[in-house]
Amino acid sequence: xxxxxxxxxxxxxxxxxxxxxxxxxxxxxxxxxxxxxxxxxxxxxxxxxxxxxxxxxxxxxxxxxxx
Numbered sequence: 001x002x003x004x005x006x007x008x009x010x011x012x013x014x015x016x017x018x019x020x021x022x023x024x025x026x027x028x029x030x031x032x033x034x035x036x037x038x039x040x041x042x043x044x045x046x047x048x049x050x051x052x053x054x055x056x057x058x059x060x061x062x063x064x065x066x067x
Contacts, residue, residue: 001048003066009041018047018060026051028060035065 002020009016014030028049033039041047049060
C-alpha cells in the first residue's frame with residue numbers, strides 16, 4: 001500500500017487527487033474509497049491506497065483513511 005495526502009476532493013463531482021510521497025498527483029474517484037455511507041475525502045487528510053493503471057493514467061484504488 002502506498003501513502004499520500006489528499007490534495008483536493010470535490011464531493012459534488014465525486015473525484016479529486018492524492019499527492020504521493022514523491023509529490024506526484026494521483027486521481028481518485030469516490031468509488032475507490034473504503035468507507036460506509038457518503039464517500040468523501042478532506043483536503044490534507046492522510047490516506048493509504050493502491051495504484052491501478054487506467055486509460056488516463058494512474059488512479060488510486062482501495063483508498064482508506066489513516067487515523
